[in-house]
Amino acid sequence: MVETNDLISSWRADLEGATYEGASRVQDRLLGLWGELGEAATALVEQWLTVSRHRNLFSADELREFLDELERLEASVSF
Numbered sequence: 001m002v003e004t005n006d007l008i009s010s011w012r013a014d015l016e017g018a019t020y021e022g023a024s025r026v027q028d029r030l031l032g033l034w035g036e037l038g039e040a041a042t043a044l045v046e047q048w049l050t051v052s053r054h055r056n057l058f059s060a061d062e063l064r065e066f067l068d069e070l071e072r073l074e075a076s077v078s079f
Contacts, residue, residue, distance in 0.1 A: 008070065
């Protein structure tokens with residue numbers, strides 16, 4: 001099983017130098033994270049999955065902010 005930190009790090013690396021990412025790619029990443037997260041972080045991913053159904057593109061900046069929030073949620077339940 002791939003660890004959450006590895007999935008997040010991989011996504012961050014792919015966002016380097018990017019401006020936008022398509023909704024289908026975002027959905028793939030979100031689904032990959034969904035099964036690996038705790039309850040609070042899973043709820044956040046579910047919100048983003050819902051939003052991704054209604055959008056075509058996401059800015060790399062907003063995705064980085066999402067990943068920051070996701071890491072904070074995961075860290076808060078780890079302690």
